[in-house]
Amino acid sequence: MKETIMYCQEFDRHDGGKFYTHFHLHPRTTRFCDDKLPILKVNVRGVREGEESDYWAWWSYENDDNKFVLCYYQKKILGMCFPYGMKIEEEHGKGIAVNVMIEIIEVMKDV
Numbered sequence: 001m002k003e004t005i006m007y008c009q010e011f012d013r014h015d016g017g018k019f020y021t022h023f024h025l026h027p028r029t030t031r032f033c034d035d036k037l038p039i040l041k042v043n044v045r046g047v048r049e050g051e052e053s054d055y056w057a058w059w060s061y062e063n064d065d066n067k068f069v070l071c072y073y074q075k076k077i078l079g080m081c082f083p084y085g086m087k088i089e090e091e092h093g094k095g096i097a098v099n100v101m102i103e104i105i106e107v108m109k110d111v
Helices: 027-033 075-079 086-091
Strands: 003-012 018-024 040-046 056-060 067-072 095-107
Touching (some): 003 027, 018 040
Antiparallel strands (some): 056 095
């Protein structure tokens, strides 16, 4: 199963729910996005049968250690990262878009 430890921040939605954003591979990079919100260490993993999620991540094949390198709360936002579209990038073997679940591991302190 595809999974990667990433760091993000939690925001309140207008309807009272929550969403996660500012996903990065290092907590300090997430801190640059908002220096007031706590940093969450999360496991980003592909959805299992029967699960539903709005989150989509890009599984990169461009490094020796394949992993998720981008993650967003809507597929169309992930798609905006690719000027010629995700399909072209997938066809060129650069990676694949994966529907993912976000599992909180811990709230980071002193990042």
